[in-house]
Amino acid sequence: MQGDFYQILKEQGYALGMPGQSGAGQPLTTATTILAFKYCDGVLVAGDRRATAGNMVMYDRTDKVLEIDRHCVMAIAGVPATAYEMARVLEHSFKYYRRTQLQELSFEGKLRALSKLLKENVPAALAGTGAVVPIFAGYDADQEAAKIYFYDILGAEFEGVEYAVSGSGSPTIRGILHYVNTWGEQPLSTMSQEQATIQALRLLTCAAEFDSATGGVNREAGLYPVVKLITAEGVTAMADPYLRSLFESNVSKGV
Amino acid sequence: MYEEPYRWVEAVGNRRQYLDEQFAQGSPVVGVVCDQGILLMTMSKGTPKLYEIYDRLAFGGMGHPADLEKLRFTLLEMAHVEGFNRSAADVTGSRLVKYGIAPVVKQAFEEVFKAPSIVKIMLAELGQKAGKDNFLTINYDGVFEEKNQYAVLAATSSVEQRMIEYLRPQSCVSLKEAVDLVIRTWAVGDRAQRQAHELRESHEGAKESSDQLVTDSQTLLTHIRQRMEGKMIECALLDRHVSGTSKYRTLGSVELKALLPSDLSSALT
Numbered sequence: 001m002q003g004d005f006y007q008i009l010k011e012q013g014y015a016l017g018m019p020g021q022s023g024a025g026q027p028l029t030t031a032t033t034i035l036a037f038k039y040c041d042g043v044l045v046a047g048d049r050r051a052t053a054g055n056m057v058m059y060d061r062t063d064k065v066l067e068i069d070r071h072c073v074m075a076i077a078g079v080p081a082t083a084y085e086m087a088r089v090l091e092h093s094f095k096y097y098r099r100t101q102l103q104e105l106s107f108e109g110k111l112r113a114l115s116k117l118l119k120e121n122v123p124a125a126l127a128g129t130g131a132v133v134p135i136f137a138g139y140d141a142d143q144e145a146a147k148i149y150f151y152d153i154l155g156a157e158f159e160g161v162e163y164a165v166s167g168s169g170s171p172t173i174r175g176i177l178h179y180v181n182t183w184g185e186q187p188l189s190t191m192s193q194e195q196a197t198i199q200a201l202r203l204l205t206c207a208a209e210f211d212s213a214t215g216g217v218n219r220e221a222g223l224y225p226v227v228k229l230i231t232a233e234g235v236t237a238m239a240d241p242y243l244r245s246l247f248e249s250n251v252s253k254g255v
Numbered sequence: 256m257y258e259e260p261y262r263w264v265e266a267v268g269n270r271r272q273y274l275d276e277q278f279a280q281g282s283p284v285v286g287v288v289c290d291q292g293i294l295l296m297t298m299s300k301g302t303p304k305l306y307e308i309y310d311r312l313a314f315g316g317m318g319h320p321a322d323l324e325k326l327r328f329t330l331l332e333m334a335h336v337e338g339f340n341r342s343a344a345d346v347t348g349s350r351l352v353k354y355g356i357a358p359v360v361k362q363a364f365e366e367v368f369k370a371p372s373i374v375k376i377m378l379a380e381l382g383q384k385a386g387k388d389n390f391l392t393i394n395y396d397g398v399f400e401e402k403n404q405y406a407v408l409a410a411t412s413s414v415e416q417r418m419i420e421y422l423r424p425q426s427c428v429s430l431k432e433a434v435d436l437v438i439r440t441w442a443v444g445d446r447a448q449r450q451a452h453e454l455r456e457s458h459e460g461a462k463e464s465s466d467q468l469v470t471d472s473q474t475l476l477t478h479i480r481q482r483m484e485g486k487m488i489e490c491a492l493l494d495r496h497v498s499g500t501s502k503y504r505t506l507g508s509v510e511l512k513a514l515l516p517s518d519l520s521s522a523l524t
Binding site for chain 1: 303306307308309310328331332335336338339499501
């Protein structure tokens with residue numbers, strides 16, 4: 001009667017992220033670039049679309065910015081199998097809580113839920129078969145503000161006051177975000193939706209330039225990064241034609 | 256004392272009588288399909304009687320709140336575990352009822368040494384395609400029925416029959432028309448239940464009232480207005496047009512005010 005869906009799963013014998021000795025040493029699908037920053041209406045979360053295993057490109061159409069409910073997204077970096085499983089557990093947990101308790105789980109409660117899953121996943125993360133380093137962003141209805149949190153593989157949670165990055169391409173853009181936010185024409189938090197989207201496309205293009213495991217824009221195939229916005233109204237995904245027009249007018253000239 | 260078959264049959268008969276009395280003053284539940292989705296309606300004193308079960312499933316109930324809660328939790332757990340282990344498309348009202356709660360309700364009804372579940376349940380299911388909407392109703396003895404366009408719950412099957420007779424020939428397309436129709440159908444059921452109850456109380460007859468079916472809208476709306484004192488109209492919609500996976504939403508007081516017939520919306524606090 002506690003509204004805890006994960007507990008029900010565990011009682012039925014479900015276990016997340018079992019460490020697999022035989023899997024260690026095999027190339028796993030990992031590496032990525034995800035980012036989130038605050039802009040004038042809320043939070044923008046974006047991610048490239050490449051999934052790699054070692055030096056192999058496994059897939060170029062991955063959606064790493066997963067909508068967990070109407071007001072929250074989880075951007076994933078790390079082993080996709082575990083990350084997608086975590087997203088599924090969270091999605092069902094939040095729905096189950098809302099439907100049983102007849103109220104939304106608090107934003108704080110949602111953050112703890114992800115932290116708990118990461119802690120349960122520590123053996124697999126340390127064995128090298130299931131490390132996940134996500135960013136969780138959402139609209140906190142109590143505080144009337146959109147917020148960003150990032151995690152380490154052990155489940156510690158940190159608030160990204162202005163921005164957060166994760167994945168193999170993140171060192172490249174972390175410095176840029178700091179520079180733009182501190183000495184740029186305007187801080188990130190005052191940018192309009194369009195300016196923020198342009199920044200996200202530029203940042204991911206930079207990451208792809210220096211990190212082979214991050215997929216950039218593939219204009220021939222019509223592949224653009226996933227960009228989602230979180231505001232008081234909920235989560236909105238930016239459509240590819242909109243991203244294409246912004247990319248062509250504001251990003252591609254410099255590439 | 257129940258080891259002999261006829262005693263068991265007698266005990267079950269008594270149980271039926273006991274349960275019928277429990278529902279005598281309950282609030283009917285009405286569900287209809289319209290363009291925008293499936294609308295469910297009832298009148299409640301504060302504890303809601305309409306709930307969300309899964310992405311496309313809504314629940315309406317009559318009976319004891321504790322029994323309803325128990326079965327609601329059973330449905331929620333089954334639906335979410337199934338949705339997680341398989342997929343949302345595999346969570347269907349039909350499977351939840353037939354293999355889930357109907358056997359539980361039936362068993363509780365027939366185990367004469369234990370308390371029965373004082374429940375009547377309606378599950379509404381919004382189809383993936385137009386024309387695939389579905390209703391399932393479960394009686395307190397575990398008997399379930401499937402319907403397409405509408406479904407009702409009321410104290411007795413004869414009251415339910417009256418509500419269906421009123422509902423069947425009418426068409427509703429828009430949400431406003433659907434709200435109007437469910438409200439009037441609820442009034443038909445509630446009025447019939449009250450008349451039957453009063454007759455029993457006055458010992459004029461143990462059977463249901465046999466007076467004519469009242470279909471005059473004004474009489475029905477007047478009845479609703481009288482019954483609205485200290486109660487609230489509860490409406491929930493499985494909305495085809497809502498974005499995202501969860502289609503269930505309740506109609507808030509502002510939206511309801513705009514949708515109700517004008518002489519009722521003024522009575523809404």
